[in-house]
Amino acid sequence: MNRIAAAIVGGYLFASSGGALLSALNGPGSDAMLGGALLGLALYAPAIIWAFATRSAKRAWAGLLGASFSLAVLTAVADATGAAA
Amino acid sequence: MTGGLRQRMAWLHTWVGLWVCWLAFAIFLTGTLSVFVDPISDWMRPEQVQEPAAAPFAGPLDHTQQLQHGLRFLEQHAANSKMWELWPRAGKDEFQVFWLNDKGYYADAHLSTTTGAALPEEVSAVRDTLGGQHFVEFHHALHAGTTGLWIVGAASVAMLVALISGVITHKRIFKDFFTFRPAKGQRSWLDAHNLAGVLTLPFLFMIVYSGLAISWSTYMPAIPWAQELRTGETANVREYGPESKPSGRRGVLTSLNPLVHIAEATFHSPAYAVVVNHPGDAAVTVDVYSTTSPETQAGNLLSKRGVMQFDGVTGALRETEMPHRAPPNGARATMATLDELHRLHFAGSVIRWIYFVAGMAGTMMMATGAVLFMVKRRQKSLNEFGAGTPRVYRIIDVLNVATVAGLSLACIGFLWSNRLLPHDLVERHEWEVAAFFGVWLAALLHAALRPPAQAWREQLWAGAVLCVLLPLLNVLTTGQHLLAYLAQRDIERAAVELTAIVIGALLAAAALRVRSPDPRKMASATAMRKAAS
Numbered sequence: 167m168n169r170i171a172a173a174i175v176g177g178y179l180f181a182s183s184g185g186a187l188l189s190a191l192n193g194p195g196s197d198a199m200l201g202g203a204l205l206g207l208a209l210y211a212p213a214i215i216w217a218f219a220t221r222s223a224k225r226a227w228a229g230l231l232g233a234s235f236s237l238a239v240l241t242a243v244a245d246a247t248g249a250a251a
Numbered sequence: 252m253t254g255g256l257r258q259r260m261a262w263l264h265t266w267v268g269l270w271v272c273w274l275a276f277a278i279f280l281t282g283t284l285s286v287f288v289d290p291i292s293d294w295m296r297p298e299q300v301q302e303p304a305a306a307p308f309a310g311p312l313d314h315t316q317q318l319q320h321g322l323r324f325l326e327q328h329a330a331n332s333k334m335w336e337l338w339p340r341a342g343k344d345e346f347q348v349f350w351l352n353d354k355g356y357y358a359d360a361h362l363s364t365t366t367g368a369a370l371p372e373e374v375s376a377v378r379d380t381l382g383g384q385h386f387v388e389f390h391h392a393l394h395a396g397t398t399g400l401w402i403v404g405a406a407s408v409a410m411l412v413a414l415i416s417g418v419i420t421h422k423r424i425f426k427d428f429f430t431f432r433p434a435k436g437q438r439s440w441l442d443a444h445n446l447a448g449v450l451t452l453p454f455l456f457m458i459v460y461s462g463l464a465i466s467w468s469t470y471m472p473a474i475p476w477a478q479e480l481r482t483g484e485t486a487n488v489r490e491y492g493p494e495s496k497p498s499g500r501r502g503v504l505t506s507l508n509p510l511v512h513i514a515e516a517t518f519h520s521p522a523y524a525v526v527v528n529h530p531g532d533a534a535v536t537v538d539v540y541s542t543t544s545p546e547t548q549a550g551n552l553l554s555k556r557g558v559m560q561f562d563g564v565t566g567a568l569r570e571t572e573m574p575h576r577a578p579p580n581g582a583r584a585t586m587a588t589l590d591e592l593h594r595l596h597f598a599g600s601v602i603r604w605i606y607f608v609a610g611m612a613g614t615m616m617m618a619t620g621a622v623l624f625m626v627k628r629r630q631k632s633l634n635e636f637g638a639g640t641p642r643v644y645r646i647i648d649v650l651n652v653a654t655v656a657g658l659s660l661a662c663i664g665f666l667w668s669n670r671l672l673p674h675d676l677v678e679r680h681e682w683e684v685a686a687f688f689g690v691w692l693a694a695l696l697h698a699a700l701r702p703p704a705q706a707w708r709e710q711l712w713a714g715a716v717l718c719v720l721l722p723l724l725n726v727l728t729t730g731q732h733l734l735a736y737l738a739q740r741d742i743e744r745a746a747v748e749l750t751a752i753v754i755g756a757l758l759a760a761a762a763l764r765v766r767s768p769d770p771r772k773m774a775s776a777t778a779m780r781k782a783a784s
Contacts, residue, residue: 181471182471183473186474186477192582197580197582198478199468200467200580200583201585203470206467206474207463207467212415214408214412215263215416218260218263219260245481
């Protein structure tokens with residue numbers, strides 16, 4: 167049960183933050199959002215697979231939340247440093 | 252859940268596959284029918300006369316009168332709108348104009364070409380029906396708006412997970428490609444499931460992923476949110492209207508006729524729509540869109556219209572996008588391609604038939620997977636649900652019948668309701684959808700009340716009879732028939748009836764193969780074999 171939650175919630179956060187990072191790197195505008203969305207939607211299913219392939223539910227949570235958090239931080243850094251521009 | 256990667260993936264495949272298979276089957280079956288949305292719509296509107304094919308484009312047309320009338324109407328009725336649209340149609344008695352109202356929604360009017368006056372809504376002689384669009388709507392959002400869209404999205408991700416875990420579980424993709432052992436019970440079901448899955452694997456990944464991509468702004472709200480945080484402005488995802496901003500100063504619109512003339516000469520096709528952004532403002536722009544047709548489409552993947560943008564005051568050309576050309580931005584071009592691959596605006600009949608067959612194979616993969624789950628457990632219960640196991644198995648059996656046989660019955664029942672419901676019923680199209688869900692619900696109740704083998708047999712027979720008798724129903728209710736369609740070269744309507752007959756024959760063949768009940772062995776095991784193989 168715990169692992170299923172990790173896969174669904176953690177996987178979704180990971181996919182969203184991955185997509186948000188790519189769209190931040192691509193700069194403003196709707197085209198940048200499209201690229202991010204395409205990546206994010208492609209990441210979700212593999213993230214779920216990984217959550218079930220890894221050794222324990224704890225690892226699944228840690229891995230997905232950790233990766234999501236890192237991606238969110240990178241997105242903020244990209245924004246702050248103006249990497250998009 | 253223990254063991255190595257392959258066991259874990261097998262576990263994941265079984266359980267994700269089981270819980271999503273009924274929904275996935277429904278989405279896939281209706282999606283496969285949606286491939287032929289236009290022929291089905293034509294068949295469901297028997298009163299509609301087929302429009303003759305448009306004459307080849309000989310040169311720019313004269314739209315003077317319609318453009319003048321249209322602009323006068325919009326100035327009177329939508330002076331403060333931020334966007335007007337005129338759809339000139341040379342040689343027609345009437346044409347349409349659209350505008351964005353105060354709430355940001357489209358409003359429209361039909362105008363007379365000769366007088367420019369708004370025409371009253373005509374009472375149509377054509378029956379009120381959603382036509383094939385019903386299948387598209389159900390496939391896309393289950394007739395349940397945003398909630399339905401989310402459910403379909405969740406099912407799509409679950410389908411991707413089931414596909415990936417299925418591939419990892421599955422050691423011998425290439426070998427199984429050539430393996431089918433019929434009439435061997437559980438083994439045959441597994442073979443059919445593998446064969447359908449492996450054969451269509453690339454198609455399945457493409458169709459599910461592109462389906463998600465089309466509705467990305469619903470599924471990935473984090474991306475526009477992140478943009479909004481960054482720019483402090485609402486991200487423009489699906490708002491209608493101009494992307495540019497008004498200047499706030501008054502401006503006088505130049506004559507539209509010359510602009511339309513230039514665009515038609517450039518695109519070699521009649522103008523489809525003339526869009527005026529920020530009418531009355533000095534920053535007004537005019538977009539002229541091209542009409543696309545099978546001739547302009549030939550050899551092109553993208554069905555995109557061409558558009559020329561002009562400065563609305565000076566009439567100077569600002570930008571030209573030729574029809575069917577990929578957008579310069581990579582992400583946008585990718586999205587446009589995925590959209591085409593999913594929605595098939597580009598496709599002629601050959602591609603559509605390939606999609607239909609691949610879609611049916613995918614649908615059968617889900618049906619065989621669902622049946623396989625129960626075939627395996629009817630031989631030996633695995634007791635996954637403790638004391639409740641027999642009851643859960645019973646529920647799974649009922650849902651299998653109600654989905655695979657019951658939804659097929661509901662789909663053909665929908666076509667029957669189109670011919671049987673009274674012509675002038677209020678909100679008639681909703682009654683047809685109600686008939687679809689009504690038949691489906693009846694199938695669920697029937698499946699719950701009858702032993703599995705009987706339920707399979709009776710519902711498959713009912714579906715077969717309705718399919719095969721569809722042309723007869725048509726003759727009795729409208730007087731139109733298959734031979735006349737063929738004689739008039741109305742291939743699309745004829746193909747709907749011929750396909751129904753073929754599907755009816757397959758359902759009958761499946762019904763014949765349902766074995767008599769044997770409590771310890773597979774009862775419904777052979778139900779769908781014919782269709783699956």
